[in-house]
Amino acid sequence: MGREGWIFRCEINWHKLFQQMALGEALIITVVGQGASDVVTDLDFSPFDPLLLATSSADRTVKVWHLPESGQDLPSCPGVTLGPEGCQVDALQFHPTAAGVLVSGAGRVAKIWDVAQQKALTALDPHGDLIQSVAWKQDGAFLGTSCKVIIAVSPLLFQSIQGHENNKDSRLLWMNASDYILSVGFSQVREREVKLWDTRKFSSSLISFVLDTSSGPPGLASPTRLQVRGSAFRSRHGLELHLCSPLVTQCLTEGKSKGAALVPKLALDVMSCEVLRVLQLTDGFIVPISYTVPRKVSQHVGTQGSPKYRAGFRIFGRTLHSCNLIIPQAIISQSSFLVPSLRVLPDSPHSMNQQPEMWLTGGGEESSSLSSPPSSLSSPSSSAPSLSASSPSQKSLQSILGPSSKFRHTLGTLLPRSTHITNLKGLNLTTPGESDGFCANQHRVAIPLLSAGGQVAILELSKPGRLPDTAVPTIENGTPIADLCWDPFDPQRLAIAGEDAKIRLWRIPPGGLQETLLEPNAVLRGHTEKIYSIRFHPLAADILTSSSYDMSVRIWDLQAGREALCLRGHRDQIFSLAWSPDGRKLATVSKDGRVRIYTPRRSPEPEQEGPGPEGGRGARLVWVCGGHHLLVSGFDSRSERQLYLYDAAALTAGPLSVLSLDVAPSTLIPFYDQDTSVVFLTGKGDTRVFVYELIPEAPFFLECNSFMSSDPHKGFLFLPKTECDVREVEFARAVRLRQSSIEPVAFRVPRIKKEFFQDDIYPPTAVCWEPALPATAWLVGSDGQHRKLSLQPKDMTPVSAAPQDVPLRKFVPASHYLEEKSDEQKKEELLSAMVAKLGNRDDPLPQDSFEGVDEAEWVGLRRG
Numbered sequence: 001m002g003r004e005g006w007i008f009r010c011e012i013n014w015h016k017l018f019q020q021m022a023l024g025e026a027l028i029i030t031v032v033g034q035g036a037s038d039v040v041t042d043l044d045f046s047p048f049d050p051l052l053l054a055t056s057s058a059d060r061t062v063k064v065w066h067l068p069e070s071g072q073d074l075p076s077c078p079g080v081t082l083g084p085e086g087c088q089v090d091a092l093q094f095h096p097t098a099a100g101v102l103v104s105g106a107g108r109v110a111k112i113w114d115v116a117q118q119k120a121l122t123a124l125d126p127h128g129d130l131i132q133s134v135a136w137k138q139d140g141a142f143l144g145t146s147c148k149v150i151i152a153v154s155p156l157l158f159q160s161i162q163g164h165e166n167n168k169d170s171r172l173l174w175m176n177a178s179d180y181i182l183s184v185g186f187s188q189v190r191e192r193e194v195k196l197w198d199t200r201k202f203s204s205s206l207i208s209f210v211l212d213t214s215s216g217p218p219g220l221a222s223p224t225r226l227q228v229r230g231s232a233f234r235s236r237h238g239l240e241l242h243l244c245s246p247l248v249t250q251c252l253t254e255g256k257s258k259g260a261a262l263v264p265k266l267a268l269d270v271m272s273c274e275v276l277r278v279l280q281l282t283d284g285f286i287v288p289i290s291y292t293v294p295r296k297v298s299q300h301v302g303t304q305g306s307p308k309y310r311a312g313f314r315i316f317g318r319t320l321h322s323c324n325l326i327i328p329q330a331i332i333s334q335s336s337f338l339v340p341s342l343r344v345l346p347d348s349p350h351s352m353n354q355q356p357e358m359w360l361t362g363g364g365e366e367s368s369s370l371s372s373p374p375s376s377l378s379s380p381s382s383s384a385p386s387l388s389a390s391s392p393s394q395k396s397l398q399s400i401l402g403p404s405s406k407f408r409h410t411l412g413t414l415l416p417r418s419t420h421i422t423n424l425k426g427l428n429l430t431t432p433g434e435s436d437g438f439c440a441n442q443h444r445v446a447i448p449l450l451s452a453g454g455q456v457a458i459l460e461l462s463k464p465g466r467l468p469d470t471a472v473p474t475i476e477n478g479t480p481i482a483d484l485c486w487d488p489f490d491p492q493r494l495a496i497a498g499e500d501a502k503i504r505l506w507r508i509p510p511g512g513l514q515e516t517l518l519e520p521n522a523v524l525r526g527h528t529e530k531i532y533s534i535r536f537h538p539l540a541a542d543i544l545t546s547s548s549y550d551m552s553v554r555i556w557d558l559q560a561g562r563e564a565l566c567l568r569g570h571r572d573q574i575f576s577l578a579w580s581p582d583g584r585k586l587a588t589v590s591k592d593g594r595v596r597i598y599t600p601r602r603s604p605e606p607e608q609e610g611p612g613p614e615g616g617r618g619a620r621l622v623w624v625c626g627g628h629h630l631l632v633s634g635f636d637s638r639s640e641r642q643l644y645l646y647d648a649a650a651l652t653a654g655p656l657s658v659l660s661l662d663v664a665p666s667t668l669i670p671f672y673d674q675d676t677s678v679v680f681l682t683g684k685g686d687t688r689v690f691v692y693e694l695i696p697e698a699p700f701f702l703e704c705n706s707f708m709s710s711d712p713h714k715g716f717l718f719l720p721k722t723e724c725d726v727r728e729v730e731f732a733r734a735v736r737l738r739q740s741s742i743e744p745v746a747f748r749v750p751r752i753k754k755e756f757f758q759d760d761i762y763p764p765t766a767v768c769w770e771p772a773l774p775a776t777a778w779l780v781g782s783d784g785q786h787r788k789l790s791l792q793p794k795d796m797t798p799v800s801a802a803p804q805d806v807p808l809r810k811f812v813p814a815s816h817y818l819e820e821k822s823d824e825q826k827k828e829e830l831l832s833a834m835v836a837k838l839g840n841r842d843d844p845l846p847q848d849s850f851e852g853v854d855e856a857e858w859v860g861l862r863r864g
Contacts, residue, residue, distance in 0.1 A: 008689065012453075019111070023349045024650050024845050025619075025797075026050065027666065029159075030704060032796075034209045036571050037347045038057045038058040038059035038100075039058045039824035040055050040056070040057050040471055041056050041058060041088065041089060041090050041091075041215075042055070042056045042089070042090060042091050043055040043092075044092055044094050044102070045094070045096055046094050046095050046099070046100075046715075047096060048099045049099075050064060050687075051066055051067040051068070051069075052064065052065070052067075053065045053067055053091055054094065054102055054115075055078075056089035056090070056091070056092045056104060057088075057089065058088045058089075059082035059084070059086070059088075059309040060083055060084040060085045060086070060087060060088055060089060061081050061082060061089065061108065062081070062082040062083055062089055062092060062102075062104050062113070063078035063080070063081050063082075063513065064078055064079055064080040064082070064115055064806050065078050066077060066079045066082075066755050077705070079407070079681075080118055080166065081283075081397035082104070082113050082114055082118060082120075083106075084110070084117070084771055085104070085106035085107070085109075085111075085166040085508065086106065086107055087106055087107040087554050087638050088107070089104050089106040089121050089437065090105055090107070090131060090132065091105040091131060091132070091133050092104040093104070093131065093136055094139050095112075095136055095140050095141070096136050096138055097139060097140040097582075098395055099752070100114060100115040100116045101113065101114060101121070102115060103134050103136070103143060104134075105131030105133070106136050106422060107128055107130060107131070107147060108126045108128070108129065108130060108141070108147070109123055109124065109127070109131075109133060109284060110123075110124045110127070110131055110145055111123045111124070112143075116127075120206050122322075124143075124145075124627070127145065127147045128147065128160075129147040130147055131144050131145055131146070132147055132169055132170050132785050133145070133146050133170060133172050134172070135171075135174055136172055136174070137174045137177060137183070138176050138177035139177045139725045142174075142199070144174060144181050144209040145172070145517055146170045146172045146183060148542055149362070156224075158849075160685065161677075163196070164183065164185030164186055164193065165689075165860040167713045168187075169185070169186075170183060170184060170185035171183065171184045171185075173768075174281070175196075177198045179200050180196060180197065180198055180199070180206075181196075181197045181199055181794055182194065182195070182196050182197070184198065185646060187417060191211075191710060191711070192210065192211045193208060193209065193210045193211065194207075194208070194209055194211060195207065195208045195328070196208075198578060203752075210710045226426070229317065230357075233376045233457070234534075236825075237726075240799050242770055245582060246412055247810070249326045254489040255831070256280065256282060256283070257280050257281065258281045258282060258283065259280075259281035260278055260279065260280050260281065261278070261279045261281075262276075262277075262278060262279075263277040263278070263279060263288075268289075268849075272290075272292055272294045273292045273293045273294070273685070274290050274291065275287065275291055275292065275293055276290075276291035277291070278291075279292050281602065285551040286827055293561050295659070305425060306687070311743055317331075318323045321804060325344070326564060331643065333426045342362055343674055344451055348423070352639075356539065359485070359672050360372060362833075384811070386590075392515065403695070403699070403702060404702060405678075405692075405693035405703075405704050406693075406704070406749070406760070406761075407691070407693050407704045407731075408693075408702070408705065409462055409704075409705060409706045409749065410678075410691050410704045410705045410747055410748070410749060410750075411750060412689065412691075412705075412706075412707030412745055412746070413745065413746045413747075413748060413769070414428065414709075414736075414743055414744075414745055415743070415744040415746055417744065418464065419581070419743075419744050420464055420465075420742065421459055421463075421464050421465065421467065422465070422466045422467065422739060422740065422741045423466045423467040423468075423469070423740060423741075423845060424447070424457075424467065424738075424740045424742070425467075425607050425737070426449045426450050426451070427447060427449065427450060427714065427739065428447075428449055428450040428451075428481070429450075429714055430446040430450075431448055431482075432482055432532070433534040433618045433667055434482075434618075435481075435482060435483040435484070435533060435549075435574075436483075436669060436715060436717060437684050437714055437715035437716065437737065438484075438551075438714075438715045438737055439486050439717065439719075440719060441460075441486040441491050441493065441496075441719070442461075442513065442720050442722065442723055442734050442769070443457075443460065443461060443462065444458055444459060444461055444491070444717055444733060445459050445461065445737075445742060446459050446475075446484055446486070446494055447456055447459065447718075447737065448481045448484065449474065452483045452484070453476050453477065453479075453848060454476070454477035454478060454480050454496075454498060455474040455475065455476060455477070455823070456474055456475040456477060456478050456481065456484065456494075456496065456509075457472055457474050458473075458474070458475065458508055458512060458513045459472075459742065460511070460512040460776065461735070461742075461744075464577040472513075473513040473514060473515050473516045474513070474516055474517075474584050475494070475496070475506055475513075475516070475517045476517065476518050477496050477498060477504060478498070478504075479498035479499055479500045479502070479642045479736050480498065480499045480501075481497070481498060482497045482498060482499050482531050483496075483497045483499065483531065483532070483533045483534050484534075485534050485535060485536060486536075487536055488536055488538070488768060488769060489541050489769065489770060489771045491564060491769075492507055492508045492509070492510065492665045493505060493507055493508075493521075494506045494507075495509060495536070495544060496520075496532055496619075497531040497533070497534045497546060498531070498533075500530075500653075501525075501527040501528060501529055501530060501531060501548065502523055502524065502525055502527075502531075503523070503524040503531065503544070503546060503754045504520035504522070504523050504524075505520055505521045505522040505523075505524070505558065506520050506521060506765065507521050508586055521559055521693070522558070522560075524546075524556055524561070524562075525560045526554055526556075526563045526566075527546065527548040527550055527552070527554065528548070528550045529547065529548055529549035529550040530549045531546050531547070531548045532546075532548060532549065532550075532575075533546070533571070533574075533576065533577065534545040534546045535548055535577060535578070535579065537579060537583055538581065538583050538768065538773060538774070539582070539583035539771065539772040539773065539778070539785070539786065540578050540583060540773050540775050540777070540778035540784075541557070541771035541773075541774050541775055541776065542559040542560075542774070542775040543555065543557065543558070543564075543775050543778060543779075544556040544557040544558055545577060545579070545586065547574040547577055547588070548574075548759050549573070550569060551568075551571070551572070551573075551574065552567065552570075553566070553570075553574065553577060553586070553588065553598075554566050554567075554634060555567075555600055557776075557779065558773075558775070558776050559775050559776070560775075563780075564779055566604060567586070567598050567600060567603070567604050567605075567606075568599075568604050568605060569596060569604075569609075570588070570592065570596070570604050571590070571592045571594075572589050572590050572591040572592035572822040573590065573632070574588055574589075574591075574620040575588075575589050575590060575591060575618055575620065575634075575667075576588065576589050576619055576620045576621050577621075578621050578622050578623055579623075580623045580648075581623055581626065581627040581674060582783065583772075583778065583783065583784075584599065584601075584783065585597055585598065585599055585600075585607070585648075586598045586599075586600055587621055587623065587630055587648075588610050588621075589613070589619045589620070589621045589632055589634070590612070591616050593611065593612050593613065593614060593616075593619065594609055594610065594611065595610050595612040595614050595630065595632060595646065595651060595751060596608065596609050596610075596651075597651055598607075600829060601778075601779070607650065608648075608652060608861050609651065610646065610651035610654060611633065611654050611655075612632060612644070613632060613634025613635055613636065613642065614635070614636050614637045615635030615636055615637060615639060615666070616632075617633055617634075617635045617639065617665075618634070618667035619634035619667065620632070620633045620634075620667055620668065620669055620670055621670075622670045622671075622672045622679070623632070623648070623672070623695050624672050624677070624679065625643075625677065625694055625695075625696045626674075627648065627695070628647070628648055628649070628696065629645055629646060629647060629648055629696060630645070630646040630648050630692065631644070631645055631646075631670060631672070631679060632644040633644065633667065633669075633670055633681060634654075634667070635661075635667075638663075639665075639685055640661070640662070640663050641661045641663065641664055641667075641683075642659060642660050642661065642702070643658070643659040643661065643668075643692075644657075644658055644665055645657045645658075645659075645694070645701070656700060657698070657699070657700040657701065659700075659701050660832065661681075661690060662685060664686065665683075665685070666683030666684050666685050666686060667683055668683050668690070669681065669682060669683060669684075669716070670679040671717075671718045672694075673718075673731070673732055674766065675721065675731075675762070675765050676693070676731055676732075677693055677694050677695065678691060678692070678693050678704070678731070678732070679691075679692050679693075679694055679696075680716075680718065680732065680734070682713070682716045684713075684715060685712045685713075685714070686709070686711050686712060686713065687707075687708060687709050687710070687711065687713070687715075687754060688706050688708055688709075689706060689707040690704055691703075691704040691707070692704060693706060693745075706747065707747070709736070711738065714737045714738060714739065715736075715737035716734055716735075716737070716745075717734060717735055717737075718733065718734045719733045719735065720736065720768065720769060721765045721791065722765075722769075722791070724746075724791075724793050726757065726758070726793065726796075727754065727796070728746070728748055728754065728763055728786070729749045729750070729751045729761060729791070730746045730747065730748045730763070731747060731748070731761055732746075732747040733746055733750060734747070737847045749761055751799075753799060753802065755796075756796060756797050756798065756799040756802045757792045757793065757796040757797065757798045757799060757815070758799050759792065759799060759800050760799070760800070762790075762791045762792070764788035764789060764790050765788065765791060766785075766786035766787075766788060766790055767786050767787050767788070767789050768786055769802075770786070770787075772784030772785055772786055794863060800829055817853060
């Protein structure tokens with residue numbers, strides 16, 4: 001698995017029956033209702049007998065069932081009953097390497113049972129609180145337990161540490177047979193978080209990050225990838241863990257999960273490159289969710305060109321089997337260029353002490369060369385395979401997966417606290433859905449406050465820090481606020497639309513408000529009902545557009561202080577409006593399910609009309625791809641958030657592409673960067689900002705890294721391009737509104753040669769803060785365009801003009817050896833290279849540096 005992570009395709013088959021399910025999995029739901037005298041709290045299948053099932057229940061016992069073969073009646077009573085315990089048994093798990101051994105957690109005590117003898121082998125020391133989960137290490141040498149707040153490792157070496165600050169449910173997972181253990185729980189503010197621990201240094205977690213604010217307990221785990229789900233939610237996260245950073249993917253399911261289970265590797269469809277299958281339990285169904293890795297050649301290729309694929313070796317007390325199938329020689333010969341020859345250690349008693357030259361992973365996974373056994377998680381490079389070793393060339397990979405974005409590794413970074421404005425109080429968080437909630441320009445932000453008089457706070461971005469506890473000067477609008485917007489060509493003019501159908505224009509003094517403003521500079525009257533939203537023209541000065549409950553769109557000449565144009569044709573609420581980049585056309589999306597394009601100076605009726613989002617919960621739109629396409633964000637009939645891409649010249653044909661995202665209540669607000677064709681989307685109350693690069697041909701949407709925050713934001717707005725720090729390859733700068741603060745966020749592209757100006761990221765940008773023409777010229781039919789400005793600093797050289805690095809010659813031609821060197825010289829060089837590769841015999845081994853116990857203490861532990 002490379003450092004960039006796999007690209008997964010998640011497919012949900014809603015109607016497929018479970019022919020490939022193991023017998024035990026198909027019988028889980030039936031068994032739970034029979035023979036148990038109380039509520040079943042946990043259950044686990046034996047890893048060595050698919051018909052042996054253990055269940056625990058609130059009746060304080062553990063029952064072991066031997067299930068019949070297919071077609072026979074289920075047993076009415078268990079084969080073995082263990083207990084009763086002192087209280088309800090909440091967790092149990094079979095031992096991974098010893099048959100007939102399982103651990104149970106009841107109250108504050110964990111016991112290890114011998115099922116055959118029907119007795120407890122040992123009882124671990126009492127925990128400080130109720131045990132919530134148990135997890136065996138893959139080799140069975142250690143056991144991890146978690147209770148409220150505490151995580152413990154036993155029995156050979158007992159350690160404990162405070163895990164998660166909240167005492168809600170938690171889960172543990174050993175990472176293969178390594179010394180790393182992963183926990184999922186809740187933070188102090190009830191956010192669901194993941195932590196990675198090194199049991200050799202159990203003082204603090206190595207990695208800690210927040211997944212979401214779901215209230216559901218963590219559910220399902222895998223030794224190589226982690227699946228985290230909320231029991232009453234539709235979202236499922238997949239994690240790939242490196243010590244540098246986690247990679248998070250998300251799968252949205254149709255129904256709410258009541259539980260989940262992982263299908264064994266041997267049941268996977270390796271011919272389809274399936275690497276993981278999860279069974280989701282809903283109210284009425286068991287749904288298989290398949291994770292596959294896209295490959296051009298879906299057949300698995302033999303590693304040595306032989307039809308005998310019985311390769312396996314023992315490691316950590318368990319035998320690993322290859323998932324390769326017997327493939328016809330014709331297919332192997334056609335595909336052999338994809339996989340090099342591999343050597344596999346034989347299954348011998350001595351292989352336990354050998355270091356495997358190649359670790360063969362399961363179906364769909366890439367083989368990886370390791371310098372140490374796969375238990376090591378010491379660095380990303382040690383567990384990451386080389387792409388060139390077992391994958392097609394980059395060109396072939398691109399033809400398989402399609403085009404990728406140069407912004408796919410975009411990193412959203414919260415800027416230092418010294419740049420934040422804090423101690424905000426009394427925010428109005430109930431602004432209409434058509435409004436962004438607040439507005440910002442390069443100098444200041446305007447934030448509605450929760451007051452009867454429609455107060456607006458004006459804060460200077462150049463003056464970060466803590467606001468005084470006393471009241472700050474505000475704008476007294478006099479009526480509740482529907483929307484507000486800064487004039488792009490006059491950073492001191494603010495337009496505020498009120499619920500009284502009036503638009504008020506306010507002027508902010510240079511340096512910010514020093515006293516409360518009571519009287520606006522101008523008031524625009526014309527709408528007969530409450531206003532939805534207002535937008536300034538992108539090119540012409542003093543042109544303002546508004547939409548209202550009277551289902552009209554009005555264009556105002558601010559210089560004359562009057563209505564200039566009125567557009568008709570809407571039959572329901574207008575969700576959003578947007579000007580085209582050239583300022584000639586205006587697009588709207590309405591609750592009547594239609595998207596319309598107007599040419600305002602030509603006709604008050606729509607020029608084009610096409611189908612819009614089905615749902616009536618809200619929508620937004622923006623012009624993209626140089627003004628040739630429209631991007632609409634909305635909801636489908638099932639309230640799933642979707643993106644619709646239209647050809648602006650053929651609106652009646654419907655969307656070119658529809659992309660489903662997730663299920664959330666807020667409308668996604670798009671911001672489109674004309675310079676990079678990157679769109680950012682997030683909603684009020686979201687914790688995630690989606691990032692895509694848009695291209696005018698299939699697949700249209702190129703996904704980039706999302707920005708994730710630990711808590712919901714109340715608004716998210718972007719600043720002009722000139723605010724970006726080009727020396728850090730920052731291509732977008734936003735301000736994030738939280739409950740009590742304003743925080744700037746920088747979006748950057750990782751680049752190695754940051755000393756050069758990245759001119760492929762920064763084309764000349766439009767000077768959008770200067771008008772291209774006055775209002776009178778635009779109203780009579782004139783058009784204009786912004787002049788362009790280079791963002792290149794004078795002391796930086798463009799990366800396109802940077803001197804090219806001279807490639808180093810890696811291999812000396814054979815003729816060099818044949819003509820100039822003797823056989824003895826060649827032997828000496830070959831021997832030196834082998835010694836350098838293998839290392840010196842006197843060099844210390846990696847395990848020699850591990851901390852442990854002295855011999856006397858170890859003997860005492862073994863005797864105990």
